[in-house]
Amino acid sequence: MATVRRNPNRIKQGSVAVDIILYAIALVICLITLYPFYFVIIMSISSPSEVAAMNVFWFPKGFFLGSYELIVRDTKMWWAYSNTLIYVGAGTLLNCLTAVLGAYPLTVRNLKGRKWVVTFLLIPMYFGGGLIPSYLLINKLGMYNTMFAVIIPGMVSIWNIILVRTFFTTIPEGLKESAFIDGASHLQLLFRVILPISKPILAVIAIYSIVGIWNSWFDALVYLPNEKLHPLQMYLYRVVVQQSVDLKMLSLEDTKNAVANMLSNIQLKYAIIVFTTLPVIFTYPFFQKYFIKGALLGSLKE
Amino acid sequence: MKLWKRSIVSAMAAVLVLGAVTACNSSSNNGSSSASSDSPKKEAGGSDSAGQQTAKLRLLGPMTSNKYIKFDERDKYPVWKEVDKLLTDAGLQLDYEMVPSEQYKVVIQTRMASGSDLPDIVNISALDNTTVLNLAKQGVLLDLNPLIEKYSNGNIKKMYDTEFPYARKSTTSPDGKMYWFSDLHKKTYQGKDPAPVSLTMLLRKDWLEKLNLQVPTSAEEYMQTLKAMRDKDANGNGKKDEVLVYDPSNFYGAIAQWFGLGTEITSVDVENKKVVSPWYQDGIKDYFRYLQQLAKEGLLDTSLIGATGEQKQQKMTENQVASLSDYNLETYQEPTINGGGEFLPLMPLKAVDGITPAAQLEPPFLVWQKYAITKDCKNPEAAIKFFDTIYSDKYAELLYWGIEGKTYKKDSSGANVYIDNGSDEELAKSGLVPGIKLFGDTVFPRVQFANLEFELSRVPKYKADNELNVLNYKPYFVNMNGNYLAIPDDKQLETKTKILTNLSTYSSELATKLALGQKSLDNWDQYIADLKKLGLDQLIEIDQQLLDRYNSIK
Numbered sequence: 001m002a003t004v005r006r007n008p009n010r011i012k013q014g015s016v017a018v019d020i021i022l023y024a025i026a027l028v029i030c031l032i033t034l035y036p037f038y039f040v041i042i043m044s045i046s047s048p049s050e051v052a053a054m055n056v057f058w059f060p061k062g063f064f065l066g067s068y069e070l071i072v073r074d075t076k077m078w079w080a081y082s083n084t085l086i087y088v089g090a091g092t093l094l095n096c097l098t099a100v101l102g103a104y105p106l107t108v109r110n111l112k113g114r115k116w117v118v119t120f121l122l123i124p125m126y127f128g129g130g131l132i133p134s135y136l137l138i139n140k141l142g143m144y145n146t147m148f149a150v151i152i153p154g155m156v157s158i159w160n161i162i163l164v165r166t167f168f169t170t171i172p173e174g175l176k177e178s179a180f181i182d183g184a185s186h187l188q189l190l191f192r193v194i195l196p197i198s199k200p201i202l203a204v205i206a207i208y209s210i211v212g213i214w215n216s217w218f219d220a221l222v223y224l225p226n227e228k229l230h231p232l233q234m235y236l237y238r239v240v241v242q243q244s245v246d247l248k249m250l251s252l253e254d255t256k257n258a259v260a261n262m263l264s265n266i267q268l269k270y271a272i273i274v275f276t277t278l279p280v281i282f283t284y285p286f287f288q289k290y291f292i293k294g295a296l297l298g299s300l301k302e
Numbered sequence: 303m304k305l306w307k308r309s310i311v312s313a314m315a316a317v318l319v320l321g322a323v324t325a326c327n328s329s330s331n332n333g334s335s336s337a338s339s340d341s342p343k344k345e346a347g348g349s350d351s352a353g354q355q356t357a358k359l360r361l362l363g364p365m366t367s368n369k370y371i372k373f374d375e376r377d378k379y380p381v382w383k384e385v386d387k388l389l390t391d392a393g394l395q396l397d398y399e400m401v402p403s404e405q406y407k408v409v410i411q412t413r414m415a416s417g418s419d420l421p422d423i424v425n426i427s428a429l430d431n432t433t434v435l436n437l438a439k440q441g442v443l444l445d446l447n448p449l450i451e452k453y454s455n456g457n458i459k460k461m462y463d464t465e466f467p468y469a470r471k472s473t474t475s476p477d478g479k480m481y482w483f484s485d486l487h488k489k490t491y492q493g494k495d496p497a498p499v500s501l502t503m504l505l506r507k508d509w510l511e512k513l514n515l516q517v518p519t520s521a522e523e524y525m526q527t528l529k530a531m532r533d534k535d536a537n538g539n540g541k542k543d544e545v546l547v548y549d550p551s552n553f554y555g556a557i558a559q560w561f562g563l564g565t566e567i568t569s570v571d572v573e574n575k576k577v578v579s580p581w582y583q584d585g586i587k588d589y590f591r592y593l594q595q596l597a598k599e600g601l602l603d604t605s606l607i608g609a610t611g612e613q614k615q616q617k618m619t620e621n622q623v624a625s626l627s628d629y630n631l632e633t634y635q636e637p638t639i640n641g642g643g644e645f646l647p648l649m650p651l652k653a654v655d656g657i658t659p660a661a662q663l664e665p666p667f668l669v670w671q672k673y674a675i676t677k678d679c680k681n682p683e684a685a686i687k688f689f690d691t692i693y694s695d696k697y698a699e700l701l702y703w704g705i706e707g708k709t710y711k712k713d714s715s716g717a718n719v720y721i722d723n724g725s726d727e728e729l730a731k732s733g734l735v736p737g738i739k740l741f742g743d744t745v746f747p748r749v750q751f752a753n754l755e756f757e758l759s760r761v762p763k764y765k766a767d768n769e770l771n772v773l774n775y776k777p778y779f780v781n782m783n784g785n786y787l788a789i790p791d792d793k794q795l796e797t798k799t800k801i802l803t804n805l806s807t808y809s810s811e812l813a814t815k816l817a818l819g820q821k822s823l824d825n826w827d828q829y830i831a832d833l834k835k836l837g838l839d840q841l842i843e844i845d846q847q848l849l850d851r852y853n854s855i856k
Contacts, residue, residue, distance in 0.1 A: 049640065054616045135412045139419065225401040225409045227365075238404040266612065 044270035051267045067271035079228055080235040084214065087150055087231050092209040094155035099205050103164035104190050125158045131222065138223055149223035154213065160205045167201040168194065200290060207287040214280045232276050239272050355393050357684030362399045363425035363745025364406035370730035371739050373400055379733045379740055381704050385697065392691045394684060400744060417442055422679040423688060425745045426482065427671040432795055434672060438481045443674045444682065445479040453686040461486060461693040461749065471855045472669040476791035482672035483689055485748040489666045491773065496666035497754035500772045501781055502556045505625045507646035507764065509536040521560055521592060521653035528601045528624055537621045545603035547614055547626040550593050550817035551810035553580045554781065555627040559660040560653040561585030565779045567809050568845045570786040573776065575853060577845040581833055587826065588654045593817035607814060630768050631761050647768040661778040665785050673747050698749040704736030717755035787848040788855065794844050801837035808836055
């Protein structure tokens with residue numbers, strides 16, 4: 001051992017101490033990231049009085065599943081759940097479709113004005129029309145208070161188009177040319193040659209859309225006054241917002257009601273967060289490798 | 303061929319998804335919030351089976367957020383049947399659009415700003431005065447006075463001019479017009495005397511008794527009592543953690559009034575018809591000296607300054623709150639204390655020689671919320687009929703008290719008192735609710751004839767005694783100063799907003815730092831100079847103008 005240590009040419013293996021420190025740092029970061037999740041979970045199953053007193057830190061205190069019972073029995077929650085599934089399903093499908101259809105022409109070399117279109121696409125990526133004009137548009141199109149108000153405006157994502165376009169440009173030109181020589185049209189080329197080898201990018205777009213739509217609530221807040229159309233996150237928003245009332249501005253009677261409402265909601269909030277977040281957390285591991293690919297795509301521009 | 307197959311399959315999949323979406327959408331649209339009160343829809347001017355003229359109105363308002371008692375299920379409640387009868391008798395057929403209350407503000411902002419396809423009657427309480435007056439200027443909201451003159455059967459006038467003479471003062475715009483109806487509330491005692499409740503310092507009564515302490519009669523004694531509660535470990539947990547929960551950043555805490563101070567940067571002295579600022583009042587320096595002492599002794603819990611309701615609730619639940627500022631008749635704090643407890647409301651305590659301690663009162667007359675008629679209303683006569691129905695004695699009774707024998711009864715003195723029919727969950731089953739629980743705060747204005755008798759009947763005697771003592775107590779300041787100010791015009795509002803942005807921040811920071819001793823009282827002149835520079839004097843002047851105009855409106 002001693003001789004090894006003296007050898008000046010040995011390949012350095014790194015010291016155990018540094019490893020330990022690195023692992024420790026990684027562990028701390030893991031804990032910091034995971035603790036909020038853990039906290040929400042233990043708050044949701046502790047007894048309500050301990051939750052109201054904010055006494056729960058490391059382990060659940062008492063055991064109470066009443067909040068979950070309340071949620072599971074709430075038909076509104078199940079409505080919201082099914083709505084979210086519809087929004088996610090339709091939104092993801094349409095997103096993939098528009099991204100592919102939008103990206104392909106932009107990779108065709110001899111398309112006139114291609115560069116101009118690409119530049120033009122960047123403008124709406126950074127600038128929006130604002131809330132009221134968007135509202136007017138949605139309203140005039142007759143989509144206000146219908147599911148379309150949430151699905152249609154979100155079905156084209158320029159970011160996705162650019163991602164797909166970048167991926168398409170990495171496909172060797174020779175492959176396309178040989179398809180043309182065999183007599184393929186553009187449609188045939190896209191659907192029979194390019195799409196089969198583009199599954200990774202489609203997976204990336206799908207997971208981006210799923211996560212994005214699953215977590216979105218603002219469109220519903222503005223365009224869907226009918227609570228039967230609300231997605232799950234809007235349901236969560238309502239429960240969380242409901243209790244933050246400024247007690248100072250209420251009269252005696254109203255204060256009484258508001259306080260009662262606030263107390264009954266403290267725990268419910270945590271249970272709902274668990275309920276609404278779990279599904280999307282569980283999809284992550286399955287798509288993880290594609291996520292990394294998606295992140296790499298941006299750096300692989302030619 | 304394969305390509306064909308594939309494209310057909312994918313096209314079919316797309317159609318399927320879209321089809322599902324449309325189907326869901328249309329089915330849920332029919333069955334939900336925008337439900338008509340009657341199933342057959344009639345055009346305005348049509349007639350119902352009795353041959354009477356019916357008029358259709360579209361109403362937009364927030365849904366109540368009660369988990370059990372829902373507006374959608376109104377038909378099963380006896381009180382709704384009565385209200386529905388009133389509306390039918392008036393020849394009205396109503397079409398409600400109820401939006402979840404958490405979402406209402408955003409919805410109403412976008413809908414009103416877009417100005418198209420508006421309902422006939424709309425609850426616009428979520429909009430601030432500037433926005434509302436702008437909408438009025440654009441003609442989106444109708445001026446109500448000519449409509450009342452032309453169509454009303456006199457109910458509206460009776461309520462606004464006789465029963466609630468304050469209502470016009472608070473709802474008349476600077477241009478002399480009236481753009482919205484309001485919730486009207488008054489609380490009386492023995493049928494006639496206005497009965498304000500007070501906001502005061504509450505002190506743990508059970509701790510006083512446990513430690514054999516006297517009820518404090520001066521500010522100094524109050525401090526000694528707090529000290530004794532802490533040092534003798536009143537909650538018995540072995541720690542000296544019994545504290546006063548008090549927010550020194552504003553003047554809403556009732557201790558400020560012991561020193562004769564108003565409740566806000568500009569406060570209305572109702573009796574003397576004057577606007578004052580606590581920063582200019584005599585007791586101000588003594589007040590901060592007193593708070594500094596409380597903070598220095600560790601009695602004032604400084605960790606809770608600027609804390610959320612939940613954080614304060616935590617202290618309460620953990621049985622550590624010796625004293626706090628709240629309603630004298632509150633009964634909602636005690637049940638949340640682990641192990642139980644009682645809060646005794648204190649009368650205003652003498653703090654400085656030469657200054658009579660003031661009380662802080664909630665005005666016995668309240669005017670709030672806004673319900674407007676929009677420009678898209680095709681039948682203003684029907685809209686006025688709706689409000690005539692609302693401002694009737696029968697509706698007021700149904701709304702606030704409900705049905706005699708079912709939700710309320712008369713006590714020996716002839717005053718109304720509620721019958722306790724249990725929790726909201728039980729109420730939803732039995733249907734025995736007053737209207738307010740079912741449709742208050744939606745698009746139905748509240749008209750409330752409250753009385754003190756009922757309030758007193760449900761609190762312990764020591765709280766009731768405090769209320770009877772404070773009933774005619776003078777001097778006093780009110781907790782809702784805005785209730786005594788007329789609506790500002792554009793210029794006044796703009797100036798006020800501009801001043802308040804910086805002034806309130808400076809004022810609350812200064813007050814907090816002075817209370818905690820982080821700033822010295824020696825530099826007082828400098829602070830006053832800063833406040834003046836930020837426009838304090840101008841603010842007082844504007845509010846004085848508003849108060850004068852308020853008092854001049856007949």
